[in-house]
Amino acid sequence: MVREAAHTLKKSLLWDLLTTVDHKKIAILYLIAGTLFFGKAGLMAILIRIQLMIPENTFVTGQTYNELLSMHGTIMLFLAATPLLFAFMNYFIPLQIGARDVAFPFLNALGFWFFFFGGILLSLSWFFGGAPDAGWTAYVPLSSRDYAGIGLDFYVLGLQISGFGTLISGINFIVTMITMRAPGMTLLRMPLFCWTSFITSMLIVFGFTPLAAGLALLMLDRMFDGQFFLAAAGGNAVIWPHIFWIFGHPEVYILVLPAFGMISEIIPVFSKKRLFGYTAMVFATIVIGFLGFMVWVHHMFTLNLGPITNSIFAILTMLIGVPTGIKIFNWLFTIWGGKLRFTTAMLCASSFVPTFVLGGVTGIMLAMSPVTHLYHDTYFVVAHFHYIILGGIVLGLLGATYYWYPKMFGHCLNETLGKWMFWIFYIGFHLTFFIQHILGLIGMPRRVNVYLADQGWDGMNLISSIGAFMQGVAIILLLINVIYSAKKRPNHPVDDPWDGRALEWATHTPVPEYNFAQVPQVRSLDPLFYEKIHGDGKMKPTEPLGDIHMPNGSFLPFMIALGSFIAGFGLIMKHMDAWINPYIVVVLGLLVMFGSMAVRSWKEDHGYHITKENVEAMEREALADERNR
Amino acid sequence: MADHLSEPFEKSAMTNEEKVKTEREMRIQFIAFAFMIALTFLAFIAVGAEVAPPGFVISFIIFLAFIQLFLQLYYFMHLKDKDHGWANTFMVSGLVLSIPTIVALILIIGVVKY
Numbered sequence: 001m002v003r004e005a006a007h008t009l010k011k012s013l014l015w016d017l018l019t020t021v022d023h024k025k026i027a028i029l030y031l032i033a034g035t036l037f038f039g040k041a042g043l044m045a046i047l048i049r050i051q052l053m054i055p056e057n058t059f060v061t062g063q064t065y066n067e068l069l070s071m072h073g074t075i076m077l078f079l080a081a082t083p084l085l086f087a088f089m090n091y092f093i094p095l096q097i098g099a100r101d102v103a104f105p106f107l108n109a110l111g112f113w114f115f116f117f118g119g120i121l122l123s124l125s126w127f128f129g130g131a132p133d134a135g136w137t138a139y140v141p142l143s144s145r146d147y148a149g150i151g152l153d154f155y156v157l158g159l160q161i162s163g164f165g166t167l168i169s170g171i172n173f174i175v176t177m178i179t180m181r182a183p184g185m186t187l188l189r190m191p192l193f194c195w196t197s198f199i200t201s202m203l204i205v206f207g208f209t210p211l212a213a214g215l216a217l218l219m220l221d222r223m224f225d226g227q228f229f230l231a232a233a234g235g236n237a238v239i240w241p242h243i244f245w246i247f248g249h250p251e252v253y254i255l256v257l258p259a260f261g262m263i264s265e266i267i268p269v270f271s272k273k274r275l276f277g278y279t280a281m282v283f284a285t286i287v288i289g290f291l292g293f294m295v296w297v298h299h300m301f302t303l304n305l306g307p308i309t310n311s312i313f314a315i316l317t318m319l320i321g322v323p324t325g326i327k328i329f330n331w332l333f334t335i336w337g338g339k340l341r342f343t344t345a346m347l348c349a350s351s352f353v354p355t356f357v358l359g360g361v362t363g364i365m366l367a368m369s370p371v372t373h374l375y376h377d378t379y380f381v382v383a384h385f386h387y388i389i390l391g392g393i394v395l396g397l398l399g400a401t402y403y404w405y406p407k408m409f410g411h412c413l414n415e416t417l418g419k420w421m422f423w424i425f426y427i428g429f430h431l432t433f434f435i436q437h438i439l440g441l442i443g444m445p446r447r448v449n450v451y452l453a454d455q456g457w458d459g460m461n462l463i464s465s466i467g468a469f470m471q472g473v474a475i476i477l478l479l480i481n482v483i484y485s486a487k488k489r490p491n492h493p494v495d496d497p498w499d500g501r502a503l504e505w506a507t508h509t510p511v512p513e514y515n516f517a518q519v520p521q522v523r524s525l526d527p528l529f530y531e532k533i534h535g536d537g538k539m540k541p542t543e544p545l546g547d548i549h550m551p552n553g554s555f556l557p558f559m560i561a562l563g564s565f566i567a568g569f570g571l572i573m574k575h576m577d578a579w580i581n582p583y584i585v586v587v588l589g590l591l592v593m594f595g596s597m598a599v600r601s602w603k604e605d606h607g608y609h610i611t612k613e614n615v616e617a618m619e620r621e622a623l624a625d626e627r628n629r
Numbered sequence: 630m631a632d633h634l635s636e637p638f639e640k641s642a643m644t645n646e647e648k649v650k651t652e653r654e655m656r657i658q659f660i661a662f663a664f665m666i667a668l669t670f671l672a673f674i675a676v677g678a679e680v681a682p683p684g685f686v687i688s689f690i691i692f693l694a695f696i697q698l699f700l701q702l703y704y705f706m707h708l709k710d711k712d713h714g715w716a717n718t719f720m721v722s723g724l725v726l727s728i729p730t731i732v733a734l735i736l737i738i739g740v741v742k743y
Contacts, residue, residue, distance in 0.1 A: 178715050202719075202722070205719075206722075206723060206726055206727075236738065238738060239738065242734055242737070242738070246730060246734075290722075290725075290726070293726045293730060294729065294730075297733075297737070304742065305737050305742065305743075306737075306741075306742030306743040307743075308743040309736075309737055309742075309743050604634075604635050606634045606635075
C-alpha cells in the first residue's frame with residue numbers, strides 16, 4: 001500500500017511505536033497506556049468497594065486498603081485521566097487547527113515516554129515493599145521519612161518523572177496552537193476543544209511547576225535528611241498542603257477543561273447547530289483557568305488559617321460557579337431547538353450536563369467555609385469529587401471515544417452495545433455516588449477500611465458497591481465493543497460518519513502521515529460545515545501539491561526517559577538493602593539520560609521528504625476508497 | 630533539497646539596514662548590562678554602608694530588584710521587541726498568577742491568623 005509512506009513501512013510495528021514521533025501514533029500510545037492504568041485503578045476501586053460492601057469486612061487489611069486507596073487516586077489522576085485526555089489532544093489538536101504535526105514532534109514522544117516510565121516506576125512500588133499509603137495528597141507528617149515507608153519514595157520520584165512528561169507536552173501543545181494554525185484559522189475560529197486544551201496546557205505549565213518543586217522538597221526531606229516539613233527540626237508541615245493544592249486545584253481544571261471541550265464538540269454535531277455563545281464559552285474557559293489558581297485554600301478550610309482567609313477563598317470559590325454556569329447554559333441552548341440525534345456519544349455528552357451540575361452544586365456547598373467543618377473528610381466530599389471526575393471527565397472521555405473512534409481506527413463502535421454500556425455505566429455511577437452524599441451527611445468518614453454495623457450505613461454501602469460493580473461491567477462492555485466492532489468493521493474505512501463540523505473530519509481515514517496533502521483554507525468557525533453549506537463540501541487548499549517535509553522517527557526519547565527511570569530507581573534504592581551502591585545506579589541512569597540528550601544535540605537530523613508523486617498516489621488511493629464506499 | 634542544510638553560508642543574508650539595527654541592539658544590550666551592574670553595586674553599597682535603617686534598605690533593594698527584573702526581561706531577553714506578544718502574555722499571566730499566590734501564602738503561613 002502506498003498510503004503508508006515509505007519510511008514507516010520498513011519498520012516492524014513494535015519498532016515503529018517505540019521510535020515514532022507522529023502525533024497520531026503517540027496518541028494511540030497514550031490511549032493504550034492510559035487505558036491500562038485506568039483499568040488497573042478501576043480494579044482497585046472495585047477492591048475498595050468489596051471491602052466496604054459489608055460492615056467489619058476482612059477482605060483486605062488496613063495497610064493494603066490504604067495502599068489501594070492512595071494508588072487509586074494517584075493513578076486515576078496522573079496516569080489515567082491525564083494520558084487519556086492527552087491521547088485525544090495529541091490526535092485532534094493538529095487535525096482541528098489544520099497542521100501537519102505538533103510543533104515539536106520529538107518532544108511529543110519524549111513527553112509520552114517520561115509519563116510512561118514515571119507510571120511504571122510508581123507501579124513498581126507493589127513489588128518493593130508496598131505502594132504509597134498516605135493518600136494521593138501525601139500530606140506531610142504522614143508521608144515524611146518517620147512515618148511512611150518506601151512506597152512514598154516511589155510516589156515522589158514516579159510523579160516527578162511523569163510530571164516532566166506532562167509539562168513537556170503542555171508546552172508543546174501551547175506552541176502548536178500558537179504557531180501551527182492553518183491560514184484563516186484565527187484564534188476565535190479555533191474549535192472549543194482546542195481552546196480548552198490551550199488553557200489546560202497553560203494551567204499545566206503554571207500548575208505542574210509548583211508540584212515539581214513540592215515533590216523535590218519532599219524528596220530532599222525523605223532521602224537527603226532535609227527538614228522543610230519537619231516541625232521538630234524547625235520546618236513547617238502546613239507548607240506541603242499549600243504547595244500541593246496550589247498545584248492540585250488547577251489539576252482538577254487541567255482534567256475537566258478538555259472534557260468540557262469534548263462536550264462542546266459533540267453537542268453541536270449531534271444537535272446540528274453551531275455552538276451557542278462560542279465567544280462566551282472561550283472567555284468562560286479563560287476565567288475558569290485564572291480563578292482555578294486563586295482557590296487552593298478551600299481544600300484546607302479546617303486547617304485553622306483564620307476567618308478572613310477562609311471567607312476570601314470561599315467567595316473566590318463560589319465565583320467559579322459563574323463561568324461554569326455560563327458554559328452549562330450555553331450547552332443547554334445549543335441543544336435547545338436542535339435536530340437531535342441520540343447516539344452514544346450524544347448520550348454521554350448530554351447526560352454530562354446534569355451530572356456535572358450536581359457535582360458543581362455540592363462544590364458550592366463545600367465552598368461555604370463554616371459548613372465545611374461538617375462535611376470535611378466525610379463521604380460527602382468523596383461523592384462530590386467523583387461527580388466531577390466521573391460525571392465530568394469520564395463521561396466526556398467516553399463520549400469522545402465513541403465520537404472520535406471512527407477517525408482514529410476507521411470504523412464506528414457498535415451503537416447497541418454502546419447504549420447498553422452507557423445506561424449501565426450511568427445508572428451504576430449514580431447508585432455508587434449519589435448515595436455517598438447521604439452517607440457523608442450522616443457521618444461516615446472517608447478513608448476508613450472498616451465500619452461498625454447498625455449505624456444506618458450498611459444498606460447504603462451495599463448499594464454503593466453494587467453501583468461500582470455495574471460501572472466495572474460497563475467498562476468491560478466497552479472493551480467487548482472494541483473487539484466486536486473491529487471484527488464487524490466494513491471493508492472500507494469511514495471518513496465522516498457523524499456529518500462533522502470541525503477540520504478533523506475533512507481528512508481521509510486512516511489519516512495519512514502528513515494529515516493534509518494541502519493545508520486547508522479556513523473560512524469560518526466550524527470550517528468543514530461552512531464548506532458543506534457554502535462550498536462543495538471540500539476544504540479549499542492554500543498551496544499547490546508538493547513535497548512534504550516530515551520529521552524522522554527516533555529511539556532517543558525512549559532512551560532519555562529510560563535513563564531518568566533508572567536514575568529515579570537508583571535514588572529509591574537508598575532505602576533498600578541493595579547489593580549495589582545506589583549511587584552507581586543513579587550515575588548510570590543520568591549517563592544514559594544525558595548521553596542520549598547529547599546524541600540528540602550533536603547528531604544532525606533534518607528529517608525527510610514525502611515526494612509529490614508519493615503524496616499524489618496516496619491521495620488517489622484514499623479517493624478511490626471513498627468512491628468504493 | 631535537504632543536502633546542504635548544515636553548511637555555513639558564505640555571505641550574510643542581512644541587508645545593510647538590518648545590520649545597523651543589530652548594531653544598535655548590541656549597544657542597547659551593553660548599556661542595559663552596565664546599568665544592571667550599577668544597580669547591583671547600589672544594592673551592595675546600601676547594605677555595606679550601614680547608614681540607612683534595615684527596613685528602608687530591604688524595601689530599597691526590592692525596588693531595585695523590580696527594575697532589574699524589568700531590564701532583564703524587556704531588554705536582555707527581548708520582550709520589548711516586535712513579535713514577542715505571546716511571550717509577553719505568558720510572562721505577564723505568570724506574574725499575575727504567581728504574585729497573589731506568593732503574597733497570600735506568606736500572609737497565611739505566618740503566626741498571625743487572618
